[in-house]
Amino acid sequence: MKINLQELIENGVVSEDVATSISNYYNQKKKSSPNRVLLIFAVLGALLIGIGVILIIGHNWDNFPRIVKTTFSFLPLILTQVIVFYVLLKKGNNQLWKEGSAVALFCAIGASMTLVSQVYHIVGDLPSYILTWMVLAIPLIYLLDSKAVLAFVIIGITSYAQQIGFNYPREVPHLYWLLLAAVLPYFYTLYKKESNSNSFSFLLWLLIGSVTIALSTLSTKYSPSFFLMYMSYFTTLYLIGNRYEHKVDSLIKNPCKVIGFLGTIILLLITSFDFYWNELSASEWRDTLLSATTGMWILLTVLASYLLAKEFSQDEKSIVNPLNYTYFIFLLLFLLQYLSPITSQVGINILLLFIAVSMIWRGHDQLQLHLLNLGLLVLVALIICRFFDVQISFVIRGIIFVLLGISFFVANYLIIKKKNAYES
Amino acid sequence: MNRKTLLILFSLVAAIQLAVLIKMIWDSERVITTGTAYLFELQPVDPNDPFRGKYMTLRFEQSDFKTDTCQVNTGYQDAFVLIKKGNDGFAKILSIELQQPTTTQDYFKASVYCNAIYGKQQKDKPNQISHYSYVIEYPFERYFMNEKTIAIAEERVRAAMRDSTQQVYGEVMIKDGQSRLTSVQIDGVPIDELK
Structure with missing residues (x-):
């Protein structure tokens, strides 16, 4: 909001006293909030110096x-500990100094550990190295109020979980969840303070991305509940995204909704092929019925159902959006496959079609172009997937694509026309 | 949080960070100063190894160990490699065990993997397993060096390996299952000292 105070005083809208206090208020606000560009450069600078030191040290020193x-x-x-101490002592209110020194110390922990490993020719295993590094760095997030270190820690623990959980012999990275829990309180305070800020939405993207990866490492053995768990997880995210929507001003700041939507569609596209249903058998449950994956599936299903119930009680119209309850239909189709796998497979295809049509319809109804186009994209993805397993001649495939292309133009044209008419 | 508490908490965190580093050094120094020295014979390394960098990758003569039964059956697993000094002065593997040995000091922890070795295919008979073999991933197979001198050192090591009159080996200090590589030597001269 830009206001010309002088003009307001001249026209008698505000008194001179009020004008002075308004200008004082904004000056004060400007002073207390750090310059964002400088902050980014402070973090980048510290990071570069940190990497530089690691490289110089890597050069080695045999003599x-x-x-x-x-x-x-x-x-x-x-050196960096002394800098951080000085910052806390003298520059405690300066976010620029705090972030910069926190990043420098974060890098220094890794550098010093690498150095000792080199002096003693220790090969060591990477996951435990990362783990020690992250454990030593987590307090910096709280003590220096550092979002940059939080971002690095999330990346670090995710890489730890990935290495322990995916590399052979696979193990469950229990400590990942413990370390994640250690940073969540800080996340919560950020959410309370600035849920609409760019930096918070960036961190939220990282956090949800990290959890999405780590969920697949809950059990070392593949369980049939794996897909069920992910479906409940993505629906839960989507429903949280629905509630979170009013807090943010753009879709990109709502990773819950975006990842929930994308995850649901991708899982449905995978399970729309027959190989998924053909490989399922009741015997697989025997070893994995009591696994952590199954436990997490039950937990997420309860959570999704609770959120769904709340959604319905607030807005009955939410039934037209099948993405709100995909997990439930998927569960029904999953149970049905023990009687007839082909029915389940067809069911998934119908569900995807239903999702696409509902999005196109809602996009049209609410005059939202992005919803309409996303719906069309889901439809296109579904059709492309079916081309893989259904024998259709190239001519017909070509015609279908031409028709889809035309429908993109027509639908967008109609909506824009309707929107213009509505606005005028 | 006021400034004083913050400073006290940070000092505590800084002390822990330092302590972890000191512990790493302490453990290594203990092995190097009080452990027993073993010499492990080296094998030539493929010069085109794309992962060569600031360190020399070592391949040991005894990269696998024959056995009748296999205790490890799922990929790489931590195990204890029991060794003794052979007549030629080099370390020889005695056995590989999953439980930490209590009767001897001469062992080190390593990652091992079990391979089933099949005998010769005989006519009209299914192929039989003749024995098993542990593949050993040594915990001391990297020797960190200056990136300028490493190329010369590697060339010397390769030349010495081609020459049957010279012996190339790594000296490793071992104590309580811990091991630290201290030098790579050609006929008793550490490669760092070769000019």
């Missing part, structure tokens, strides 16, 4: 005796 090398290994850590 020094071991004791000198060992002493040198402490240098990056002690």
Whole structure:
């Protein structure tokens, strides 16, 4: 909001006193909020210096005796610790200094550990190295109020979970969840303070992306509940996204909704093929019935059902959007496959069609172009997938694509026309 | 949180960070100063190894170990490699066990993998397993060096390996299952000292 205070005083809208206090208020506000560009450069600068030090050290130093090398290994850590101490002592209110020094110390922890490993020629295993690093870095998030370190820690623990959980021999990375729980309180305070800020939505993207990856490492054995769990998870995200929508001003700041939507559609597209249903058998449950994946599935299903009930009680119209309850239909189709796999497969295809049509319809109804086009895209994806397993001649495939292309133009044209008419 | 509490908490965190580093050094120094030295014979390394960088990758002569039965059946697993000094002065593998040995000090922890070795295919008979073999991933197969001198050192090591009169080996200090590589030597001279 730009106001010309002078003009308002001249025209008698506000008194001179009010004008002074307004201008004081904004000056004060400007002073207390850090300059965003400077903040980004402080973090980047610290990161570059940190990487630089790691590289210089990596250059190695054969001619020094071991004791000198060992002493040198402490240098990056002690130096940055002193800087952070100084920042806390003298620049405690300056976010720029706090973020910059936190990132520098974060890098220094890794650098010093690498140095010691090099001095003693320790090969070591990467996951436990990352784990130690992250554990030592987490307090910095709280003490220095550092979002940058939070972002690095989320990336670090995700990489730890991925390495423990995906590399052979697979193990369950229990500590991932513990470390994630350790950063959540900070996340919550950020949510309370600035849920609409760019930095918060960036961190939320990282967090949800991380959890989405880590969920697949809950059990080392594949369980039939794997897809059920993910379906409940994506629906839960989507429903949370619905509630979160009014807090943010754009879809990109709502990763719950975006990841929930994309995840649901991708899972449905995968299960719309026959290979998924052909490979399922009741015997697979025997070993994995009591697995963590099954437990998480039940938990997420309860959560999704609770959110769904709330959604319905607030707005009965939400029944027209099948994305709100995809997990439930998927569960029914999953149970049905023990009687007839082909019925379930056909059911998934109908469900996808239903989702696409409902999106196109809602897009048309609410004059929302992005909804309409996304619906059309889902339809296109479904049709492309069916081309893989249904023998259709190229001519007919071509005609279908031409028709789809035309429908994109026509639908968009009609909506824009309707929107213009509505606005005028 | 006021400034004083913040400073106290940070000092505590900084102390823990330092302590972790000191612990890493302490553990290594203990192995190097009080452990027993073993010499492990080296094998030539493929010079086109794309992962060569600031360190020399070592391949050991005894990269696998024959056995009648296999205790490991699911991929790589941590195990204890029991060793002794052979007549030629080099370390020899005695056995590989999953439980930490209590009667001897001469072992190190490593990651092992079990391979079933099949015998020769005989006519009209299904192929039989003749024995098993542990593949050992040594915990000390990297020797960190200056990136400038590493190329020369690697060339020397390869030349020495081609020459049957010279012996190339790594010196490793071992204590309580822990191991630290201390040098790579050609006929008793560490490669760092070769000019």
